[in-house]
Amino acid sequence: MSDRKDKIIEASIKLFNEKGCLNTSTRHICESIGISVGNLYYYFKNKEEILIEIYTRHLETIFKEVKLIDYESDDVFLFKDFLLNHIIEEEKHNFIYLELNAIVSKFPKFREIKIQNLKLNTELLKKLIKHQINYKYFIPLSNHEIDFLIANAWSIGLNSINYWNLLDNDLKLNRQKSSLNMYYLMKPYLTSKAYENGDLDEALDKLNKGLVNEND
Amino acid sequence: MSDRKDKIIEASIKLFNEKGCLNTSTRHICESIGISVGNLYYYFKNKEEILIEIYTRHLETIFKEVKLIDYESDDVFLFKDFLLNHIIEEEKHNFIYLELNAIVSKFPKFREIKIQNLKLNTELLKKLIKHQINYKYFIPLSNHEIDFLIANAWSIGLNSINYWNLLDNDLKLNRQKSSLNMYYLMKPYLTSKAYENGDLDEALDKLNKGLVNEND
Amino acid sequence: MSDRKDKIIEASIKLFNEKGCLNTSTRHICESIGISVGNLYYYFKNKEEILIEIYTRHLETIFKEVKLIDYESDDVFLFKDFLLNHIIEEEKHNFIYLELNAIVSKFPKFREIKIQNLKLNTELLKKLIKHQINYKYFIPLSNHEIDFLIANAWSIGLNSINYWNLLDNDLKLNRQKSSLNMYYLMKPYLTSKAYENGDLDEALDKLNKGLVNEND
Amino acid sequence: MSDRKDKIIEASIKLFNEKGCLNTSTRHICESIGISVGNLYYYFKNKEEILIEIYTRHLETIFKEVKLIDYESDDVFLFKDFLLNHIIEEEKHNFIYLELNAIVSKFPKFREIKIQNLKLNTELLKKLIKHQINYKYFIPLSNHEIDFLIANAWSIGLNSINYWNLLDNDLKLNRQKSSLNMYYLMKPYLTSKAYENGDLDEALDKLNKGLVNEND
DNA sequence: TATGAATGAGCATTCATTCAT
DNA sequence: GATGAATGAATGCTCATTCAT
Numbered sequence: 012m013s014d015r016k017d018k019i020i021e022a023s024i025k026l027f028n029e030k031g032c033l034n035t036s037t038r039h040i041c042e043s044i045g046i047s048v049g050n051l052y053y054y055f056k057n058k059e060e061i062l063i064e065i066y067t068r069h070l071e072t073i074f075k076e077v078k079l080i081d082y083e084s085d086d087v088f089l090f091k092d093f094l095l096n097h098i099i100e101e102e103k104h105n106f107i108y109l110e111l112n113a114i115v116s117k118f119p120k121f122r123e124i125k126i127q128n129l130k131l132n133t134e135l136l137k138k139l140i141k142h143q144i145n146y147k148y149f150i151p152l153s154n155h156e157i158d159f160l161i162a163n164a165w166s167i168g169l170n171s172i173n174y175w176n177l178l179d180n181d182l183k184l185n186r187q188k189s190s191l192n193m194y195y196l197m198k199p200y201l202t203s204k205a206y207e208n209g210d211l212d213e214a215l216d217k218l219n220k221g222l223v224n225e226n227d
Numbered sequence: 228m229s230d231r232k233d234k235i236i237e238a239s240i241k242l243f244n245e246k247g248c249l250n251t252s253t254r255h256i257c258e259s260i261g262i263s264v265g266n267l268y269y270y271f272k273n274k275e276e277i278l279i280e281i282y283t284r285h286l287e288t289i290f291k292e293v294k295l296i297d298y299e300s301d302d303v304f305l306f307k308d309f310l311l312n313h314i315i316e317e318e319k320h321n322f323i324y325l326e327l328n329a330i331v332s333k334f335p336k337f338r339e340i341k342i343q344n345l346k347l348n349t350e351l352l353k354k355l356i357k358h359q360i361n362y363k364y365f366i367p368l369s370n371h372e373i374d375f376l377i378a379n380a381w382s383i384g385l386n387s388i389n390y391w392n393l394l395d396n397d398l399k400l401n402r403q404k405s406s407l408n409m410y411y412l413m414k415p416y417l418t419s420k421a422y423e424n425g426d427l428d429e430a431l432d433k434l435n436k437g438l439v440n441e442n443d
Numbered sequence: 444m445s446d447r448k449d450k451i452i453e454a455s456i457k458l459f460n461e462k463g464c465l466n467t468s469t470r471h472i473c474e475s476i477g478i479s480v481g482n483l484y485y486y487f488k489n490k491e492e493i494l495i496e497i498y499t500r501h502l503e504t505i506f507k508e509v510k511l512i513d514y515e516s517d518d519v520f521l522f523k524d525f526l527l528n529h530i531i532e533e534e535k536h537n538f539i540y541l542e543l544n545a546i547v548s549k550f551p552k553f554r555e556i557k558i559q560n561l562k563l564n565t566e567l568l569k570k571l572i573k574h575q576i577n578y579k580y581f582i583p584l585s586n587h588e589i590d591f592l593i594a595n596a597w598s599i600g601l602n603s604i605n606y607w608n609l610l611d612n613d614l615k616l617n618r619q620k621s622s623l624n625m626y627y628l629m630k631p632y633l634t635s636k637a638y639e640n641g642d643l644d645e646a647l648d649k650l651n652k653g654l655v656n657e658n659d
Numbered sequence: 660m661s662d663r664k665d666k667i668i669e670a671s672i673k674l675f676n677e678k679g680c681l682n683t684s685t686r687h688i689c690e691s692i693g694i695s696v697g698n699l700y701y702y703f704k705n706k707e708e709i710l711i712e713i714y715t716r717h718l719e720t721i722f723k724e725v726k727l728i729d730y731e732s733d734d735v736f737l738f739k740d741f742l743l744n745h746i747i748e749e750e751k752h753n754f755i756y757l758e759l760n761a762i763v764s765k766f767p768k769f770r771e772i773k774i775q776n777l778k779l780n781t782e783l784l785k786k787l788i789k790h791q792i793n794y795k796y797f798i799p800l801s802n803h804e805i806d807f808l809i810a811n812a813w814s815i816g817l818n819s820i821n822y823w824n825l826l827d828n829d830l831k832l833n834r835q836k837s838s839l840n841m842y843y844l845m846k847p848y849l850t851s852k853a854y855e856n857g858d859l860d861e862a863l864d865k866l867n868k869g870l871v872n873e874n875d
Numbered sequence: 876t877a878t879g880a881a882t883g884a885g886c887a888t889t890c891a892t893t894c895a896t
Numbered sequence: 897g898a899t900g901a902a903t904g905a906a907t908g909c910t911c912a913t914t915c916a917t
Contacts, residue, residue, distance in 0.1 A: 015880080031332035033249060036907055047882045052909065054880095112389055113329030116247050126393050133394075159404075159411040162390045163383055166408070170382035173328060177342045178349075188375075192382070195375040199415030231897090252890055263899045265894080270897095274891065447901080463764035465681060468886060479903045484888065486901095544821055545761030548679050558825050591836075591843040594822045595815055598840070602814035605760060609774050610781075620807075624814070627807040631847030663876090684911055695878045697915080706912065 016054045018044050020068070023061050027106040032062065033113055059118040066121065069104045070128060074135070082138065087148045087205050101172075102186050108169045129165075136161045148205040160200070167192050187218050194218070232270045234260050236284070239277050243322040248278065248330055275334040282337065285320045286344055293351050296358070303364045303421050318402055324385050345381075352377050364421040376416070383408050403434050410434070448486045450476050452500070455493050459538040464494065465545055491550040498553065501536045502560060509567055512574075519580045519637050533604075534618050540601045561597075568593045580637040592632070599624050619650050626650070664702045666692050668716070671709050675754040680710065680762055707766040714769065717752045718776055725783050728790070735796045735853050750834055756817045777813075784809050796853040808848070815840050835866050842866070 022044045026035040037058055041048050055061045107114070115122045140157050143149040152160065171192035175185035194215065205211055238260045242251045253274055257264050271277050323330070331338045356373050359365040368376065387408035391401035410431065421427055454476045458467040469490055473480050487493045539546070547554045572589050575581040584592065603624035607617035626647065637643055670692045674683040685706055689696050703709045755762070763770045788805050791797040800808065819840035823833035842863065853859055 013880090031329055033329050034333055037909080038907075048909080049883065049911080050881050056909095058908070109328035110332070112325040113247065113249055115393075116250070116325075129390075129393050156411065159408055162387055162404070162408050163379070163412055165390050166383045166386035167379055170386045171378055173385075174345075174378045174381050177331075177338075177345050188378070192375055192378050195372065196379055196412070253892080254890075264892085265900060266898050268892070445901090463761055465761050466765055469888080470886080480888085481890080481904065482902050488888095490887070541760035542764070544757040545679065545681055547825075548682070548757075561822075561825050588843065591840055594819055594836070594840050595811070595844055597822050598818035599811055599814045602818045603810055605817075606777075606810045606813050609763075609770075609777050620810070624807055624810050627804065628811055628844070685913080686911075696913085697879065698877050700913070701876065 013054070015046070015050070019046075019051055019054055019061065020065055024065055024103060024106075027065075027110075028103075032106055032110050033117065059120055062114065062118060062121050063124060065104070066107060066124065069100065069107065072100050074132070078135070080139065080142075082142050085146045087143070087146075087208070087210060102182065105172060109173055111169065133161055133165075136164065143205075146204075147202055149200045150202055152200065160196075163196055164193065167196055191215075191218050229270070231262070231266070235262075235267055235270060235277065236280055240281055240319060240322075243281075244319070248322055248326050249333070275337055278330065278334060278337050279340055281320070282323060282340065282344075285316070285323065286348075288316050290348065290351065293355065296355065298354065298358045301362045303359070303362075303424070303426060318398075321388065325389060327385065349377055349381075352380065359421075362420075363418055365416045366418055368416065376412075379412055380409065383412055403436075407431075407434050445486070447478070447482070451478075451483055451486055451493065452497060456497055456535060456538075459497075459542075460535075464538050464542050465549065491552055494546065494550060494553050495556060497536070498539060498556065501532065501539065504532050506564070506567070509571070512571065514570065514574050517578045519575070519578075519640070519642060534614065537604060541605055543601065565593055565597075568596065575637075578636075579634055581632045582634055584632065592628075595628055596625065599628055623647075623650050661702070663694070663698070667694075667699055667702060667709065668713055672713055672751060672754075675713075675758075676751070680754055680758050681765070707769055710762065710766060710769050711772055713752070714755060714772065714776075717748070717755065718780075720748050722780065722783065725787065728787065730786065730790050733794045735791070735794075735856070735858060750830075753820065757821060759817065781809055781813075784812065794852075795850055797848045798850055800848065808844075811844055812841065815844055838866050839863075 019040065022040050023035070026039055026043060030039075037051055038048060040061075041051050055064070101108075111125075115125055137157055140149060140152070140160065144151055167189075172185055172189040175188045176182070179185070201211075235256065238256050239251070242256060242259060253267055254264055256277075257267050271280070317324075327341075331341060353373055356365060356368070356376065360367055383405075388401055388405040391404045392398070395401070417427075451472065454472050455467070458471055458475060462471075469483055470480060472493075473483050487496070533540075543557075547557055569589055572581060572584070572592065576583055599621075604617055604621040607620045608614070611617070633643075667688065670688050671683070674688060674691060677683075685699055686696055688709075689699050703712070749756075759773075763773060785805055788797060788800070788808065792799055815837075820833055820837040823836045824830070827833070849859075
């Protein structure tokens with residue numbers, strides 16, 4: 012992977028996060044790293060290809076671990092790995108979640124990749140939840156309930172950060188709150204076994220660290 | 228409120244939903260109702276003001292009922308009123324949810340109003356949930372838990388429709404699924420009393436009508 | 444027809460003739476008449492539409508007379524009307540003939556209109572030639588011969604001006620030579636009756652005026 | 660002449676014919692033969708030089724025979740050699756005729772060479788026609804008439820293929836029709852001696868093969 | 876000879892907004 | 897109130913050409 016290409020990707024991510032993908036022109040990207048427009052188009056056929064490259068790299072990072080899960084092992088998964096480890100990665104690609112639908116309606120090729128991936132991920136999550144049910148970390152759920160739980164997990168994974176960002180500007184804190192959102196979505200379905208080895212409590216402690224305690 | 232102004236608003240909503248707010252030009256709006264561009268700018272200072280007007284009216288409709296809730300009466304609220312009655316209203320303003328963050332990053336004034344409203348609505352929902360807890364329709368929840376429940380409700384209200392839309396094109400069906408998403412978010416917190424008078428079951432029946440039964 | 448629209452058309456024709464249609468940008472056109480780019484696009488959807496407008500107006504002028512021919516009257520046609528009267532009009536639209544094929548391959552809509560017109564004109568010319576044969580201004584010709592005569596007339600009408608322009612820069616003179624080219628194409632098929640009333644000789648005299656006599 | 664240079668020329672001709680010279684980028688040429696852009700510019704100073712090389716080679720081929728004519732021998736020339744033998748060569752360089760004027764207005768140096776060559780060829784053709792007149796294959800013609808006959812031959816040689824191409828897509832057939840156009844231009848000037856040895860009839864037979872007979 | 880990264884002017888087109896009438 | 901002509905900066909993208917290696 013060429014250095015220049017990486018720089019374009021990084022600058023794009025930075026600007027897309029700062030001002031939105033749709034409000035960032037290819038010229039802006041070039042100016043921000045001091046290269047010519049032509050040079051950007053030497054590395055990328057068009058703006059959509061930049062987006063696709065960013066998204067593809069992001070997904071690779073995100074799902075590396077999920078794909079390697081041992082579905083035969085008796086282990087609680089969701090929170091330690093999925094919620095905590097990927098906070099930084101997700102923070103870096105916030106704009107994808109913030110603007111997804113506007114992006115999807117403007118870039119049809121990206122849309123196709125997104126849909127393809129959504130289907131794949133839905134299957135992976137379904138498998139994962141069934142595994143957690145199987146090993147009694149989750150209470151039993153019907154297929155119907157699992158489908159809607161996944162849909163809700165997707166919405167929250169995508170959007171809860173936006174909610175907190177609209178309310179205040181502490182991005183780091185908001186990312187932690189966003190993870191807690193996922194936890195609270197799942198909590199009603201967790202069994203006591205899920206908490207047994209202390210991993211989950213430990214994870215929650217980390218997340219709550221820094222959060223203003225608002226309990227009554 | 229002038230007739231002409233209403234026409235502009237209606238045409239804008241129609242076009243924003245059809246092609247997206249960011250892909251609809253002011254000229255296009257004008258052509259669709261046969262007025263001049265100059266005339267549109269007589270009624271609205273700029274495109275952002277159109278958006279703000281649309282959003283404000285939308286919220287007024289949505290929260291009319293919520294504001295009129297008698298917080299002293301013993302009544303289950305959420306599903307019959309909030310989930311079902313507003314489906315049509317929400318369907319009409321789908322684009323706001325689909326494009327929210329791209330819009331917010333382009334129109335700073337709209338952003339401020341959005342935030343202001345979000346805070347207000349959060350307070351209203353908090354009051355409502357506490358009321359439901361008070362009358363035992365919801366199980367007891369800490370302030371902390373309520374905050375995250377509201378955040379999750381917001382994410383799901385905003386985004387679950389997108390999830391289903393990416394997977395297939397049946398908009399009507401997807402809107403119903405989206406409402407079920409809200410139900411499944413709340414379900415773990417509902418008491419048996421919530422189901423007692425049958426209103427909730429009736430509402431669920433309506434939602435499930437048309438959905439393929441995927442239970443095991 | 445708005446004044447501004449006419450100005451754009453005129454400026455376009457001027458520049459297209461000077462530097463070629465494909466080498467003239469919309470910006471050039473705007474700058475040459477001191478209007479903004481946006482304004483040009485207010486009057487024309489795109490560059491192709493400018494071209495189509497130019498071509499359509501040109502054809503209207505060119506074929507006004509041809510369409511009004513009385514095919515029942517005993518009259519020699521071709522040279523007095525077709526060759527002489529339209530010299531100025533054709534001179535003004537030289538670029539269409541000079542660049543036709545490059546234009547046609549870049550602008551598909553223009554291409555369609557061009558083809559449609561070519562077919563129409565071919566029919567008109569066929570009718571006209573048959574009429575001239577009928578009234579004994581032309582010697583008898585088979586359909587096959589007429590087809591190729593028309594094809595040759597088209598090539599010469601389109602291209603002979605280019606030939607002379609490549610050899611020297613006297614545009615006015617070259618246009619006259621170009622008309623003589625058409626005459627010499629037709630000459631072998633003309634009967635003595637065609638020359639009888641003197642109209643043709645008069646026309647030829649006009650054309651030859653200004654031409655250096657190169658006879659031996 | 661280097662191999663690499665030949666490859667560039669060949670690839671250019673192929674692409675220019677397929678998509679037009681003006682729509683073919685240097686990068687595209689390079690990609691099609693798997694060399695680098697820099698390398699192309701090692702062999703050719705610029706795009707114009709490629710064109711000039713193509714054109715020069717083309718003319719060399721075309722006029723090799725013409726230059727070798729024995730102007731003292733009594734032989735009918737034009738059709739057997741000029742019209743038939745060069746069909747393939749001309750077919751290969753179709754784009755030059757299709758785009759000539761757009762090219763000429765973009766590439767001034769090419770224009771100069773084109774003009775220079777046009778003058779040379781005009782002289783050659785004049786000499787040839789006079790030779791044919793001398794040996795009674797052509798009827799007597801004044802210098803003036805010869806000039807216009809050459810101009811017409813040039814227009815038809817350049818453009819008649821375009822005429823047929825606009826009307827239908829059978830390139831092979833259209834090339835034959837185009838040759839017949841040249842024949843019909845010359846026919847009125849041919850003497851019976853021109854047909855005597857049968858060569859001409861044979862050539863015409865070949866051309867007419869494949870053409871739908873449309874005689875009445 | 877050969878590479879391919881880099882340049883930057885150029886292009887067609889869009890669009891929110893203004894303003895004289 | 898209403899019109900619609902006019903603005904001009906901005907956008908995504910192309911392409912002939914250069915040049916260090």
